Amino acid sequence: MPDITLEIFSPVHQLQHKLFDEKGLKIFIKRDDLIHPVISGNKWRKLKYLLIKAHTEGKNHLVTFGGAYSNHLLATAAAGAKFGFKTTGIVRGEDVQNDTLFMCRLHGMQLIFTDRESYRDKPALFQKYFGADTNAFFIDEGGASTEAARGCSELIAELPQLYQHIFCASGTGTTAAGIINGIQQQQLKTHFHAIPVFKNGEFIRSEIDQYLITPTDYSLHTEYHFGGYGKTTPELINFIKEFVASTGILIEPAYTGKMLYAIFDLARKDYFHPGDEILAIHSGGIWGLLGMRDKF
Numbered sequence: 190m191p192d193i194t195l196e197i198f199s200p201v202h203q204l205q206h207k208l209f210d211e212k213g214l215k216i217f218i219k220r221d222d223l224i225h226p227v228i229s230g231n232k233w234r235k236l237k238y239l240l241i242k243a244h245t246e247g248k249n250h251l252v253t254f255g256g257a258y259s260n261h262l263l264a265t266a267a268a269g270a271k272f273g274f275k276t277t278g279i280v281r282g283e284d285v286q287n288d289t290l291f292m293c294r295l296h297g298m299q300l301i302f303t304d305r306e307s308y309r310d311k312p313a314l315f316q317k318y319f320g321a322d323t324n325a326f327f328i329d330e331g332g333a334s335t336e337a338a339r340g341c342s343e344l345i346a347e348l349p350q351l352y353q354h355i356f357c358a359s360g361t362g363t364t365a366a367g368i369i370n371g372i373q374q375q376q377l378k379t380h381f382h383a384i385p386v387f388k389n390g391e392f393i394r395s396e397i398d399q400y401l402i403t404p405t406d407y408s409l410h411t412e413y414h415f416g417g418y419g420k421t422t423p424e425l426i427n428f429i430k431e432f433v434a435s436t437g438i439l440i441e442p443a444y445t446g447k448m449l450y451a452i453f454d455l456a457r458k459d460y461f462h463p464g465d466e467i468l469a470i471h472s473g474g475i476w477g478l479l480g481m482r483d484k485f
C-alpha cells in the first residue's frame with residue numbers, strides 16, 4: 190500500500206472586487222479545491238486520518254454512506270483507488286445514474302442502493318452487509334468523525350498571514366469544528382463563521398461543539414440556505430455565474446456558492462469593519478456542478 194499522504198497544494202488568492210475596495214476590506218480564498226482533481230477540498234482533509242486508521246487496523250475495505258450526489262462518496266472512491274483500498278458506497282434512495290455515481294464506479298466503488306428508511310441506521314446497514322467482513326472499515330456519512338476534524342484543523346497551520354475572519358460552508362459541521370480547533374491551537378485572533386447549507390441550520394451548533402477541543406465562540410449565519418440542501422434560487426445562480434466569469438475560479442451552488450454569497454451580502458450590509466481581512470475556504474465539490482447544470 191502506498192503512503193497515505195497527498196502533497197497539499199492549496200494556495201491563498203486575493204480576490205479583486207469593487208465591493209470590497211469600497212468597504213476598505215480585503216477578501217482572500219484558500220484553494221482547497223486544488224488539492225486533488227477528485228478527492229476534493231475538505232474531503233481529503235476529512236479522509237486522511239480515517240484512512241491511516243483503517244490501514245493501521247489492517248483493514249483494506251472502506252464502507253461509507255451518502256446521497257446520490259455526495260462529494261464524500263466520490264472522494265472516498267478516488268482515495269480508495271489511489272491508496273489501494275476496496276470501496277463500497279451505500280447510497281440513499283432508489284437506483285439512479287448520474288455523473289457523481291458514474292465517477293464513483295469508474296474509481297472501482299461498489300454501490301449498494303438502500304431505501305430511505307433503512308438508510309437512517311448506518312451501523313445496522315454496515316452489520317447487515319459487512320458484519321462478517323473483517324477487512325471492512327466503517328466511515329460515517331460525510332466522513333464525520335474526530336479523525337476528520339483533526340485533518341481539517343491542519344488547514345490553519347498552512348495560512349500565510351492572519352485574517353480577522355474565516356468563513357466555511359457547513360454540512361455535517363466537522364470541517365468547521367476542525368478549523369475552529371486549528372485557530373485555537375495556533376492561538377490566532379481570528380473569528381470563525383460557518384454557513385450551514387441546510388434549512389434551520391441552528392442544529393449544526395451541537396454537531397460542531399461535539400468536536401471542539403475547547404468551547405469557543407463562533408458565528409453561524411443560518412439565513413443563507415436558499416431553500417435547503419441542494420436548493421438554489423435565480424439570485425444564487427446569477428451570483429455564481431458572475432463570480433466564475435469574473436475570477437476564473439469554479440464554485441458550485443450546494444456549498445461554496447452559498448458561503449461566498451454570504452460574505453458578499455454581509456460586506457454589502459457593513460457587517461465587517463474597514464481594514465478587515467476575510468478568508469473564504471474553497472472546500473471543493475465542483476463535480477457537483479455537473480448535477481446542477483439544469484439550474485444554469
Ligand SMILES: *Cc1c(COP(=O)(O)O)cnc(C)c1O
Pocket residue numbers: 230231232260261331358359360361362363364365444445472473474475
Ligand atoms: C462536504 C462538503 C462541505 C461540508 O463539510 P462538513 O464537514 O460536512 O461540514 C463543504 N463544502 C463542500 C464543497 C463539500 O463537499
